Amino acid sequence: MNPVRKSFSNDSLFPFDLVFKDTKSxxxxxxxxxxxxxxxxxxxxxxxxxxxxxxFYDMGQGDLFLIPGNSIHRAFPDPNDPVTSTAVFFAPSLIAHDNLDDSYHGARCFELARKRKQYKIETSSPFQTATEQVLEEIRLELELTRTGYRQAIFHHLQLWLLLINRLATPALADDLEDARIGPQWMKESLGYIAAHPHEDLSLSALAQQASVTGAHFSRVFKQLTGMNVTDYVNAKRIVQAKELLLETDDGIGLVAEKCGFESLPHFHRIFKKITGLTPGAYKRGKSPAHPSH
Structure with a gap:
């Protein structure tokens, strides 16, 4: 299974989407x-x-997940007691100029989550009440589309982010990962893939490093992540490639080499498949005319 690119509304002036109280099997x-x-x-x-x-994290009532952009993610609802959740999506540009105070920025909680590789916060009852009120207000604004509704949503989002940032600083200092989810060798393998994208990350090499058979590694990996090893490795390499293309002066060939792609054509093919853009177009900041889902 390849990671897909989620589609969003086409309002370029207000890049914000809400999926409210959705229960998914x-x-x-x-x-x-x-x-x-x-x-x-x-x-x-x-x-x-x-x-x-x-x-991997357990999901339960009151949990909040912070997912920075370009992070591979997926929810696995319990078949007997599926999760009901609200998801909020917004582009970084929406809050790019929100910092009246140099020591604060709304995106800090995402930066902290990525830095600490800790994406779950367990919340208190007062925070849950405030969160549910904010989300209900946002839903109403989107439904009624009264004059100034975008501005109202923006302010509700800012308030929620402020609450999250005040909660996140101490909460993300602790390791909330549930050690019961998956064997230790799998956690170590996922960490190795993230830290060494240029190395041999074939199924056989990873299985040998984990001291398990290739068949067992493949089965457990697919069960836990929902992806096969090759697709996951390619997606992680593309995430790093996107960062290098935007943040360095490295040429496309060097980026492909640093990210472990065997050839430039292979890099182009996988990059276009996952992002919908060629590496060159992505570096120039162009968008596809018809994003795939």
Missing amino acids: PERELPDHLHDRYELVYVYRGKGTMFIDQK
Whole structure:
């Protein structure tokens, strides 16, 4: 299964989307996917597992997940007690100029989550009440589209982000990963893939490093992440390639080499398949005319 690119509304002036109180069965859950937007997922009830980047988390009432852009993620709802959650998506540009105070920025919680590789926050009852009120207000504004509704949504989002940032600083200092999810060798393998994209990350090499058979490695990997090893490795390499293309002066060939692609044509093919753009177009900041889902 390849990671897909989630599609969003086409309002370029207000890049914001809401999926409100959605209950999904395992069959309806979106497969492993990538997108450039920040994503917040708040859980009202139910059970499940969330896979983000290279970690697995239990999902339960009151949990909040912070998903930075370009993070491979997927939810696995419990078939008997599926999760009901609200997901908020917004582009970084929406809050790019929100910092009246040099020591604060709304996106800080996402930066902290990515830095610490910790994407789950367990919240208190007062925070849950405030969150549910904010999300209900946003839903109403989107439904009624009264004069100034975009501005109202923006202010509700800013308030929620402020609450999250005040909560996130101490909360993300602790390791909230559930050690019961998956064997230790799998966690180590996921960490190795993230840290060494240029190395041999074939199924046989990873299985040998984990001291398990290739068949067992493949079976457990697919069960836990929803992806096969090759697709996951390619997606992680493309995430790093996107960062290098935008943040360095490296040429496309050097980026392909640093990210472990065997050839430039292979890099072009996988990059276009996952992002919908060629590496050159992405570096120039162009967007596809018809984004695929």
